[in-house]
Amino acid sequence: MEFNHKSVLLEETIESLDIKSDGIYVDGTLGGGGHSLEILKKLGDKGRLIGIDQDGDAIAFASERLKEYEDKTSLVHSNYSNIKSILSELGIDKVDGILLDLGVSSYQLDNAERGFTYREDVTLDMRMDRESTETAQDIVNNYSEQELYRVIRDYGEDRFAKNIAKHIVKARSIKPIETTGELNEIIKAAIPAKVRQTGGHPSKKTFQAIRIELNHELDVLENTLDDMIDLLDSGGRLSVITFHSLEDRIVKEIFKRNMNPCTCPPEFPVCVCGKKSKGKVITRKPIVPSEEELYENKRAKSSKLRVFEHI
Numbered sequence: 001m002e003f004n005h006k007s008v009l010l011e012e013t014i015e016s017l018d019i020k021s022d023g024i025y026v027d028g029t030l031g032g033g034g035h036s037l038e039i040l041k042k043l044g045d046k047g048r049l050i051g052i053d054q055d056g057d058a059i060a061f062a063s064e065r066l067k068e069y070e071d072k073t074s075l076v077h078s079n080y081s082n083i084k085s086i087l088s089e090l091g092i093d094k095v096d097g098i099l100l101d102l103g104v105s106s107y108q109l110d111n112a113e114r115g116f117t118y119r120e121d122v123t124l125d126m127r128m129d130r131e132s133t134e135t136a137q138d139i140v141n142n143y144s145e146q147e148l149y150r151v152i153r154d155y156g157e158d159r160f161a162k163n164i165a166k167h168i169v170k171a172r173s174i175k176p177i178e179t180t181g182e183l184n185e186i187i188k189a190a191i192p193a194k195v196r197q198t199g200g201h202p203s204k205k206t207f208q209a210i211r212i213e214l215n216h217e218l219d220v221l222e223n224t225l226d227d228m229i230d231l232l233d234s235g236g237r238l239s240v241i242t243f244h245s246l247e248d249r250i251v252k253e254i255f256k257r258n259m260n261p262c263t264c265p266p267e268f269p270v271c272v273c274g275k276k277s278k279g280k281v282i283t284r285k286p287i288v289p290s291e292e293e294l295y296e297n298k299r300a301k302s303s304k305l306r307v308f309e310h311i
Contacts, residue, residue: 007034008300009241012287013099014038016239016307022046023096026087028080028228029053033062035099040069048072050095052086054079054129057111079129081220084227094233102221103243104128104211116211118203121181126211136210140177145169155218155246156209164190164206183207208244218246225254229278232310237282239307248286248304255281255308282307 007013013035017025021044027036030053040049049072053059059077066073076086080100087095104116115125115136126136143151148165152158167190168177177183187203188196196202212218228238242248261275286304293300 006297008303009289009305010034010038012305013239013241016305017097017099017237020096024048024092025097026050026095027099028083029101030058030062031101033065035101036066040066043072051075052078052080056130079220081224087231095231096233096236098228098238100240102241102247115180118180118184118201118207121179124178124180124183126214128215136214137178139210139214140168140183141172151213152206152209155212156205158205160191218250221247222250229258229308229310234310236310237307239305241303241305243302251306255306279308279310282309
């Protein structure tokens with residue numbers, strides 16, 4: 001299947017990185033290589049791009065797409081949480097820019113066999129890294145009702161989370177839930193018919209929640225952003241595209257903390273904690289897609305771009 005993924009906020013992201021022709025840049029979520037290709041076009045002979053993705057299909061597709069620039073490209077099959085050790089192995093100390101385009105790629109959603117979709121009846125999977133042993137089936141069949149409720153409430157922000165969790169537990173007591181179609185029917189039964197007619201696909205939020213939990217998406221983000229800021233050279237930028245309010249909140253808070261790390265009580269006349277600012281937030285408000293982009297690519301709908309510049 002063609003790795004078809006329309007890069008969201010493409011021009012805005014490339015512009016936000018303020019690319020130097022001899023700089024070193026990291027695309028932590030390579031995907032189809034759309035953002036990476038635009039970065040490479042701006043790099044001179046001394047410039048370099050490191051692309052990281054935990055999806056082997058993405059690495060294979062991007063290496064073809066970026067072939068013209070292979071002399072200045074290093075592609076690594078890994079999770080961006082390993083960025084420190086990846087750069088260290090490549091002999092790189094500091095970089096001029098890092099990009100993260102979070103969430104699931106169009107290819108992963110559209111390729112039914114990957115088990116992310118609620119539009120076809122396929123095996124429940126949802127692994128971004130196919131070498132991982134745990135799948136979405138493990139979550140729906142093994143989590144307690146309370147754990148399922150927490151995941152669907154927090155990561156899916158679904159007001160029927162309690163009822164959906166209850167229905168999942170009841171259904172799996174009869175037989176294990178193995179396919180997206182089975183899970184779909186269970187979710188549908190847990191949501192009032194009147195609500196189902198209006199609010200988009202009834203399974204969307206629960207599927208999103210299970211995917212985020214399975215792939216530890218929020219933990220990885222929260223535990224890696226500080227490292228990324230530390231890896232930036234002076235004037236280097238970290239640009240992050242989020243698609244979920246919880247992701248956006250994490251990015252916003254960590255950027256803010258790195259800009260104003262002082263923990264002294266407000267009544268102190270001078271700072272005594274000694275924590276120094278690491279840079280500034282470039283985006284006072286997040287950058288969102290234009291009307292034109294939203295018209296052309298519905299999946300850009302909830303995307304937000306935030307940018308941090310290292311001192």
